[in-house]
Amino acid sequence: MLEALQKRRAIRQFEERSIEREKIEQLLEAATFAPNDRMREPWHFYVMQGESLKGYEKVALQFLEQRFPTKPHLVASSMEAITKTPLVIVVTSAIVEGDEGATKDNTFAVSSAIMSMWLMAEALGLGMVWRTRGVGLVHDTALHTYIGATEQEQLIGTLCIGYPAEEITSTKKRTSFVEKTTWL
Ligand SMILES: Cc1cc2nc3c(=O)[nH]c(=O)nc-3n(C[C@H](O)[C@H](O)[C@H](O)COP(=O)(O)O)c2cc1C
Incomplete structure (x- = not known):
């Protein structure tokens, strides 16, 4: 398990070929x-390839052109x-109206789900990066609107996935847990 966790990398360069439906599932x-928490299963997945991905391109282009004219x-x-x-798979989390704690817990659960997808992707020979900033559009309304998410959902991750066209063998230096831990 530790080896799998150490090897996991954010992959941003992909081959052009499409991903088999079975692997996506x-x-x-x-x-x-x-x-x-409480088996709310707060996730929802919006899968984009082909035409729908082209639509997302338009949304992102408009966003970027407005932001960086x-x-x-x-x-x-x-x-x-x-x-x-x-x-691209956009993952959302359910907002629990009037319950900030439960809404936060939902976010934590969805983050865990994304990490599972990341490790699964690697096991299937795929690469993935979880994007939020820039074209990730997690912190903006444009992508939320485009995918047709409801007001009870918030975007947590825009997952860019494909067959890797880059190999990252170096391990990014991590701070030892020793410096991040207080033994009480
Ligand atoms: C919540 C979250 C948001 C991220 N957003 C972006 C992003 O917007 N763009 C990007 O290129 N990478 C993004 N990443 C990937 C990180 O940059 C990457 O995980 C980090 O550099 C560590 O590299 P590694 O995943 O290869 O260990 C994000 C990762 C997380 C967990």
């Missing part, structure tokens, strides 16, 4: 086993995160 199934090169390079990704 395995990713989604892996997510459903995540721990979650004087930086066309930045817009173009940022767009590659979507245009060169064969599969």
Whole structure:
């Protein structure tokens, strides 16, 4: 287990080929086993490939052009995160009205589910990165609206997935748990 956790990497370069339906379903199934408070199973998955992904491209382009009107090169390079990704899965978490604690717990559960998907992706020979910023559009309303999520859902992750076109063998230096732990 430790080896799998150490090897997991954020993969951002993908081959053009599409992902088999069976593998996508395995990713989604892996997510459903995540721990979650009171079995609310607060996740929902929006799967985009082909035409729907093209639509997301348009939404992201509009967002970037508005945000960086004087930086066309930045817009173009940022767009590659979507245009060169064969599969995007947006994961949302249920908002529990009037219960901030439960809403937070739902976010934690969905984050766990995303981590399960990340490890599952690697086990299936796929690469993945969890995006929130920029074209990830997690902190903006545009993607929420585009996918048709309800007001009772919040976006947690835009997962860019594909067959890896890069191999990252170096381990990113991590601070030892020793410095992050207080033994009480
Ligand atoms: C909540 C969350 C949000 C992230 N958002 C982005 C993002 O917007 N863009 C991006 O390129 N990577 C994003 N990442 C990936 C991190 O940059 C990456 O996990 C980190 O650099 C550590 O590298 P590793 O995953 O290869 O260990 C995000 C990761 C997490 C957990």
